[in-house]
Amino acid sequence: MLDVTNLACVRGDRPLFNHLSFALKAGELVHITGANGSGKTTLLRALCGFSRPAAGEIRWNGTDIHDLGDDYRGALAYVGHLNGIQGELTLRENLRVAAGIAGQKTAPDTALEQVGLLAYGGFPAKILSQGQKRRLALARLLVAHKLLWILDEPFSALDARSTEVMNALLSAHLTAGGMIVLTSHQDLAIELHTVLSVRLDS
């Protein structure tokens, strides 16, 4: 489904990585590791289509993602360093907006319950702690119903229990035939699924 061939990215004049290739099929996860500054976020942003790689191709179902445009974006959900949450809106409103922009109609309460934030549903998101904001950002994935999840350090600021919950959500997405690309410094506790490891600084 998602094929990366001979990808090279640069930042400024500095090459970050060369000849990166991997292929991702339904129900699989790619775990990208690497030291700070090795280009993990740059790779994810290239996979989202924000930037064009210096060389190589990213294909979705055989077609270059820049040619696909909205068709590719319709299959993609991204959680980056920024949570994409507006502090003035309540948790429910944030999820409703996320679903609306993704073209989905949704009951946000189910997603809030899954990440353990249902009790805060009617409060403005600015009262949440860092870890809670992260969980709300991940709840956006549940309301958007996309096939491919691209996650930049999804476990940052999460406590042990939330990490467990998150691992379960990732497993459920893979079981349902979804695909995940994520960066993380932690080991993943996702069993029964194919996990491809990609190291950027080797």
Add this chain to the structure above:
Amino acid sequence: MNPHSLARAVLCVFRRDLTVALRRSTDVLTPLIFFAIVVSLFPLGVGPEPAMLRALAPGVLWVAALLAAMLSLNRLFANDHADGTLEQLLLAPHPLTVLVLAKTAAHWVLTGLPLVLLSPLLALQLGLSAEAMGTLVVSLALGTPVLSLIGSVGAALTLGLRGGGVLVSLLVLPLYTPVLIFGASSVTAAVEGLSTEAHLSLLAAFLVLALSLIPWATAAALRVSHD
């Protein structure tokens, strides 16, 4: 993606921007208060002779409205850029031009429209006739959306830059001048009892041109600033 889900996304973006802005109400009030203060200071500065105020009124009202509109530009994308909701908007499976238009429309409803509604009151203060007041309202109603649209390109281009506020002013001011010239001169024509049709038609033409071209430029500028 079908047109139905596009309509829902557009409505979603529009309503979200209104809700967020109303909960940060100082942001909405600042340009309005600025507009009222600048216009009210003029009679104190230049003296209260009605003839002089009437002659100055079109220019004063239009310049103050233009500066007030410019004051609110950095709000258009900066907050969304900082919290990451803008990059989510860029990943929406819909034409970005349409979503940008929805955001600009919300921006106009929050800044341009209140200026239009407040202007008759301030025009009264400067002694404009009822007819000139009508022209002022129409010219602002046609001109302020153009200001919001032009401003959206400037705001998108300077996203994430330090000192972006000053840069936006330098970028958009030259593009604002035609709107200012025809807007103010339409009111002057009305004060002098001349026909205002030509000026207002030109303003309407600016609006149509801006509506059809600028959302593309703004969308492209947003994509570049996220590269």
